[in-house]
Amino acid sequence: MVASILRRNASPTQISLFFNAIFTILVLLILNVILSKTRSQIGKYMVLNRVELLTIYTCVSIGSGIAGVDRILVLMPLIGHAHWFATPENDWAGLFHRYIPDWLTISDKRIMEGYYQGFSSIYHPINFSVWISIVLWWCAFILALHLVMLCISVILRKQWVESERLSYPIIQLPLEMTYPKGRFFKSPWMWVGLMVGVTVDVVNGLNFLFPSVPSLGGKLYDLRRIFTDPPWNAIGWSPMAIFPFGVGLSFFIPLDLSFSCWAFWLIWRLERLTGSVMGWRALVRFPYEAEQSHG
Structure with missing residues (x-):
C-alpha cells in the first residue's frame, strides 16, 4: 500500500x-x-x-x-x-x-x-x-x-x-x-564541500525534470547496456553511480569494510557469469545472493 x-x-x-x-x-x-x-x-x-x-x-x-x-x-x-x-x-x-x-x-x-x-x-x-x-x-x-x-x-x-x-x-x-x-x-572547507554537494544535487534534480540538462554523478548507470551478448549479459542489473555522501563516508570506515562493499559486488557478477557458462542459471535464485549476504 x-x-x-x-x-x-x-x-x-x-x-x-x-x-x-x-x-x-x-x-x-x-x-x-x-x-x-x-x-x-x-x-x-x-x-x-x-x-x-x-x-x-x-x-x-x-x-x-x-x-x-x-x-x-x-x-x-x-x-x-x-x-x-x-x-x-x-x-x-x-x-x-x-x-x-x-x-x-x-x-x-x-x-x-x-x-x-x-x-x-x-x-x-x-x-x-x-x-x-x-x-x-x-x-x-x-x-x-x-x-x-x-x-x-x-x-x-x-x-x-x-x-x-x-x-x-x-x-x-x-x-x-x-x-x-x-x-x-x-571552516571554509565545510562550505566548499557543502556547495559541491548542493550543486551536484541541484544539477541532478534539473536533469530529472529536464533530461537535456547533463547529470553530475549520482545517476545509476546499468552495465547491462554494454554487455548485451551471452554469456556476459548474465551479470543482470549492475548499477553503478558516484554519490558524494558515499565517497565522504568511505573515508571514515575501515579499509576492509570499504573493500568488501565493491569487491563482493564484483564477485556476485562473476558468480552469475560463471553460472551462465556452466549452465547453472536454471537453478532457482542462483547464485543465492540473499543467502550469501546473510552469512
Whole structure:
C-alpha cells in the first residue's frame, strides 16, 4: 500500500544518516544562536548545550529508525492487507488466511473501510475497540524486538569499540555540528564541500525534470547496456553511480569494510557469469545472493 501511494519520495530513513535528524539539529542550533543574542535571562537559560543537542539527535534517530522504512511504515498496512485485498480471483482466503492469527490482523472489511477509504476516525468506538488490541500486541512485539537488538549491541560493544575501534562515521557530522563555538560552521572547507554537494544535487534534480540538462554523478548507470551478448549479459542489473555522501563516508570506515562493499559486488557478477557458462542459471535464485549476504 505504501509503495502504491508514495512515488518519487525521499524517505529520511532510506540511508543511515537520517537527514530529518540532521535538520532537527540544524534548526536547534539556529535557535541557540538567536536565544544567545537576546538580553533576556530566560532566553539564555533555554540555550541547549552539546549534550542536550546530541541527546535530541539520538532520540530522533532512534524514533525515525523504528517508525521508518521496513519497520512500522510497512507494518501498519500489513495489519489488514491480506483480508482487504482478498478476492475470489486471487483466492487468498483459501491459500493462507487460515495461517494468519486473528489477534494480529483485522479481518472485518467494515472496520477496515475507514482506514483504506477514509471518512472515519480511529477514535470511533467500533474502530478503537478493534484497533487498540491489535496495535498493543504489535507494540509488544516491537518492544521485544528492539530489546533483543539492544542486548546484541551490548554484547558486541566491547569487540566493536575496544578491539576493532570502529569510528562510527555517521555520528561524525552531528558531533562536529554541535562542537562548541561553531568550529564546524567556521571552516571554509565545510562550505566548499557543502556547495559541491548542493550543486551536484541541484544539477541532478534539473536533469530529472529536464533530461537535456547533463547529470553530475549520482545517476545509476546499468552495465547491462554494454554487455548485451551471452554469456556476459548474465551479470543482470549492475548499477553503478558516484554519490558524494558515499565517497565522504568511505573515508571514515575501515579499509576492509570499504573493500568488501565493491569487491563482493564484483564477485556476485562473476558468480552469475560463471553460472551462465556452466549452465547453472536454471537453478532457482542462483547464485543465492540473499543467502550469501546473510552469512
